[in-house]
Amino acid sequence: xxxxxxxxxxxxxxxxxxxLRKRLADDEWTITVVDARSEHHYQPGYLFIxxxxxxxxxxxxxxxxxxxxxxxxxxxxIDRVATDADTVVLSDGTRLGYDQLIIATxxxxxRDQTDGLDSDEYGSTVHDFxxxxxxxxxxxxxxxWPGGRLVxxxxxxxxxxxxxxxxxxxxxxxxxxxxxxRDKVELVYVTPLDGAxxxxxxAEHLGSMLDSRTIELECDFMTMEVDTERKMLVSYxxxxxxxxxxxxxxxxxxxxFVERSGLGDELNHVEVDKHTFLADGxxxxxxxxxxxxxxxxxxxxxxHYAVDVFIDNFVEHIAGRPMTGRFDGHAxxxxxxxxxxxxxxxxxxxVEPLPGKFPVPVVGPFSLLKETRANHLGKLGFRWIYxxxxxxxxxxxxxxxxxxxxxxxxxxxx
Amino acid sequence: MSTxxxxxxxxxxxxxxxxxxxxxxxxEELAPELAAAIGISELTDDHWEAIxxxxxxxxxxxxxxxxxxVAKIGGIPTKKLFGLFPKKPAKKMAYIAGLPKPHGCV
Numbered sequence: 001x002x003x004x005x006x007x008x009x010x011x012x013x014x015x016x017x018x019x020l021r022k023r024l025a026d027d028e029w030t031i032t033v034v035d036a037r038s039e040h041h042y043q044p045g046y047l048f049i050x051x052x053x054x055x056x057x058x059x060x061x062x063x064x065x066x067x068x069x070x071x072x073x074x075x076x077x078i079d080r081v082a083t084d085a086d087t088v089v090l091s092d093g094t095r096l097g098y099d100q101l102i103i104a105t106x107x108x109x110x111r112d113q114t115d116g117l118d119s120d121e122y123g124s125t126v127h128d129f130x131x132x133x134x135x136x137x138x139x140x141x142x143x144x145w146p147g148g149r150l151v152x153x154x155x156x157x158x159x160x161x162x163x164x165x166x167x168x169x170x171x172x173x174x175x176x177x178x179x180x181x182r183d184k185v186e187l188v189y190v191t192p193l194d195g196a197x198x199x200x201x202x203a204e205h206l207g208s209m210l211d212s213r214t215i216e217l218e219c220d221f222m223t224m225e226v227d228t229e230r231k232m233l234v235s236y237x238x239x240x241x242x243x244x245x246x247x248x249x250x251x252x253x254x255x256x257f258v259e260r261s262g263l264g265d266e267l268n269h270v271e272v273d274k275h276t277f278l279a280d281g282x283x284x285x286x287x288x289x290x291x292x293x294x295x296x297x298x299x300x301x302x303x304h305y306a307v308d309v310f311i312d313n314f315v316e317h318i319a320g321r322p323m324t325g326r327f328d329g330h331a332x333x334x335x336x337x338x339x340x341x342x343x344x345x346x347x348x349x350x351v352e353p354l355p356g357k358f359p360v361p362v363v364g365p366f367s368l369l370k371e372t373r374a375n376h377l378g379k380l381g382f383r384w385i386y387x388x389x390x391x392x393x394x395x396x397x398x399x400x401x402x403x404x405x406x407x408x409x410x411x412x413x414x
Numbered sequence: 415m416s417t418x419x420x421x422x423x424x425x426x427x428x429x430x431x432x433x434x435x436x437x438x439x440x441x442e443e444l445a446p447e448l449a450a451a452i453g454i455s456e457l458t459d460d461h462w463e464a465i466x467x468x469x470x471x472x473x474x475x476x477x478x479x480x481x482x483x484v485a486k487i488g489g490i491p492t493k494k495l496f497g498l499f500p501k502k503p504a505k506k507m508a509y510i511a512g513l514p515k516p517h518g519c520v
Contacts, residue, residue, distance in 0.1 A: 156482065220502065222481070224493065236496040266486040
């Protein structure tokens with residue numbers, strides 16, 4: 001029997017394991033999935049918890065039932081991958097051998113990387129929303145907060161779901177407006193980027209959405225430390241931004257075992273071929289989803305399209321044939337803009353998000369880069385699709401390659 | 415968009431923001447003039463350490479190093495880079511080293 005080992009039971013790992021179980025013969029391949037916890041979180045749902053739209057129960061399910069029959073599930077912390085011995089070593093000393101390895105252990109917020117974020121003020125005047133615990137604590141905070149200066153800061157790029165902090169701003173604006181206390185709240189968005197977003201056309205649209213909501217934008221701000229005594233963000237070029245309530249998006253890093261195993265870049269993301277996800281220097285180690293150092297967004301949507309390409313490639317690879325699929329970086333994501341509306345972004349490695357209609361040109365039903373009710377409903381509906389179609393590996397009628405049909409080209413330099 | 419311009423007597427290709435687009439067109443003699451163009455009048459040994467790291471790293475990675483990479487792999491602390499290349503060290507280092515502007519992700 002050959003052994004496929006999948007590290008991580010998040011979006012990418014679960015999808016890959018379930019879809020490969022259908023493609024690999026039971027009497028030829030075992031599939032084992034390893035994860036540190038026994039529950040699966042629908043991570044896009046974290047964003048809605050601080051505003052009371054979702055409760056933790058809405059976005060957490062036990063992992064085991066999400067994995068198809070014929071997949072073994074091991075709960076444990078990973079100590080390292082010994083690539084020279086084709087073995088994964090767990091913290092408790094368990095050794096798991098593999099013929100093929102998929103690393104899908106994601107990327108994670110690391111408050112410990114920035115002075116001040118790991119202080120006693122965490123949970124009091126310093127919060128985050130990229131973990132279930134953080135989002136839940138922030139919900140309690142916002143429910144009773146009397147108002148003041150709310151600052152959202154991105155410490156460093158890349159972060160997973162890079163539009164989520166902007167969505168947080170839009171939802172906060174709507175939340176405080178609903179509570180009839182918007183006049184008591186200053187909203188400030190602090191980013192290391194030179195605009196609201198990374199790509200010019202989307203940055204312009206999203207930037208004007210901040211303007212129209214009277215949300216202050218502080219660009220090119222490289223956070224050096226958070227002075228929790230003076231309640232001040234301090235940048236490397238010695239600018240200061242005061243806050244009453246800080247909602248931070250910490251540095252994101254891949255799992256520490258990636259570094260210990262000599263597979264990572266400076267942020268512990270696995271260095272891979274961006275079209276096939278094969279780890280540099282190995283022919284039986286792949287990395288999928290946020291764990292890989294792909295030059296695109298870290299997001300479940302990217303993982304979904306990437307896995308589409310990966311499955312056929314993997315089957316070719318283990319048969320000793322060249323991998324013929326090439327991932328082009330295509331993905332799309334719904335962006336909540338508050339008040340029951342949302343936007344949709346569609347992009348790949350080379351083409352930035354543009355306005356237009358999706359997936360059917362002119363018709364939609366979704367509008368690219370434009371606030372509509374349909375996009376909001378698309379985002380809320382996606383949670384059902386995630387649990388019931390995406391994770392089990394049922395086909396979704398969207399092709400992996402990006403199409404330019406339906407997009408309006410802009411007069412902006414690439 | 416790539417056009418050509420003359421730097422230190424050499425004709426080189428640059429993008430519309432002035433970043434050089436051809437790795438091999440850069441030589442160390444171009445660096446002082448590029449630096450002067452963005453307000454850095456003298457390149458010290460510390461500047462050169464960063465520039466040479468960026469050049470060598472690009473040759474391996476085919477991508478301009480981020481500040482974190484220069485700090486972690488190149489061993490030059492971020493705070494120091496802000497001192498050497500004020501305000502926007504990532505862009506300024508890339509500009510002087512004749513490398514593409516570091517790109518953020520989507």
